[in-house]
Amino acid sequence: MAVILLSGGLDSATVLALARSRGHRCLTLTFDYGQRHRHELAAAGAVARALGATEHREIVLDPRAFAGSALTRGATGVPKGRSESEMGAGVPVTYVPARNLVFLSIAVATAESVGAWEIHIGVNAVDYSGYPDCRPAFIEAMQRAARLGTRAGVEATGSVTIQAPLIAMSKADIIRLGVSLGVDYSLTHSCYDPAGPVEKPLACGECDACVLRRRGFEAARVPDPTRYATQGRSR
Amino acid sequence: MAVILLSGGLDSATVLALARSRGHRCLTLTFDYGQRHRHELAAAGAVARALGATEHREIVLDPRAFAGSALTRGATGVPKGRSESEMGAGVPVTYVPARNLVFLSIAVATAESVGAWEIHIGVNAVDYSGYPDCRPAFIEAMQRAARLGTRAGVEATGSVTIQAPLIAMSKADIIRLGVSLGVDYSLTHSCYDPAGPVEKPLACGECDACVLRRRGFEAARVPDPTRYATQGRSR
Secondary structure: OEEEEOOOOHHHHHHHHHHHHOOOOEEEEEEEOOOOOOHHHHHHHHHHHHOOOOEEEEEEOOHHHHOOOOOOOOOOOOOEOOOHHHHOOOOOOOOOOOHHHHHHHHHHHHHHHHOOOEEEOOOOOOOOOOOHHHOHHHHHHHHHHHHHOOHHHHHOOOOOEEEOOOOOOOHHHHHHHHHHOOOOHHHOOOOOOOEOOOOOOEEOOOEHHHHHHHHHHHHHOOOOOOOEOOOOOOO | OEEEEOOOOHHHHHHHHHHHHOOOOEEEEEEEOOOOOOHHHHHHHHHHHHOOOOEEEEEEOOHHHHOOOOOOOOOOOOOEOOOHHHHOOOOOOOOOOOHHHHHHHHHHHHHHHHOOOEEEOOOOOOOOOOOHHHOHHHHHHHHHHHHHOOHHHHHOOOOOEEEOOOOOOOHHHHHHHHHHOOOOHHHOOOOOOOEOOOOOOEEOOOEHHHHHHHHHHHHHOOOOOOOEOOOOOOO
């Protein structure tokens, strides 16, 4: 059994497909932390079903711990129409405090509870390096804390590993990999500021996540199945 | 502002008193993770009020992540009447998977959200060393993961520190310190298997937590204010 962090976005869907292709039974975790783009919760459930997760858990977290991000604030704050160099300058306003620290911690607890030895996370350090908790050094530090802070660290029985198979891949490479594994990217959701109903969201096309996703499909020469509210406006 | 992990037990109450004595404004966090000894949640609130916490938050966590411990299982499993050498052998059945990893992660997110730079935790490696997530090496690893996985790790603005002021103290030393700081230990709750109403619990006197607490008061020569269901039976 592997525990997969599944946001409902493109990267984590690819991670789940990769784990499934390697024969893993998968327990998927998605987190409701008060994010404005709640469409991704429905997307995560759809992706888990489509890719044959053994069990899918939606974990509710107290949103007070994650205040101070454009993704959890009221109605404003998601930047639009930025270039990739603008995105790369400093920590983005869409950074959510210690999000992957919390998500991975709960994945470690879950893995130890169910007897799983692998955690897979779709972090990526290439296309968008501004998030501190997507860097290899963080993943390595987290792996060490997880080993020392669990039963395995005392009993030397081996330890849960944190795997980040996409960490050195471009968005286009990730999309090509996913397509080769049969991922239906129309089920996935990346936009930070979606419109429309939860089950059939419209992506804004202009937030950082939309820009990276759209350019990834273009670079991979794969038709983009995303339903955009502003088709083509930011191209 | 300091973020204090407050379980409602003796150690974390002392940590809160120590932080307050050093002039910190304190945001206290207590966690409802499905523990059977829910009396400690009420105790944490009472301790936070008594010691003047600026804000007290009770954080609900999905109990599915913490299955597989005697503290979260149904009605049985808390060992009774063990000697300290028995307690020290291996990881106790009362170990909760990755509990301090999760608690500290949420404390780091909270600290970053509210602009606090210190997290205080009442782990103790002397009296009861079987818990992997109470060891100095774990706290150090967690501090590193917290630095790398947050904004401070990128912006080099300084980082939240995790302080464990009791880590090298005996239970008796902790109690003497707390008494000197005016902690009312009758408000605290340690027992893993309490009886009676939540607001006025009776400690079993025989679980590991009760045995360590009782012996701590004896060694400190401080009157034990705990209300035991089985007064004196296990002495």
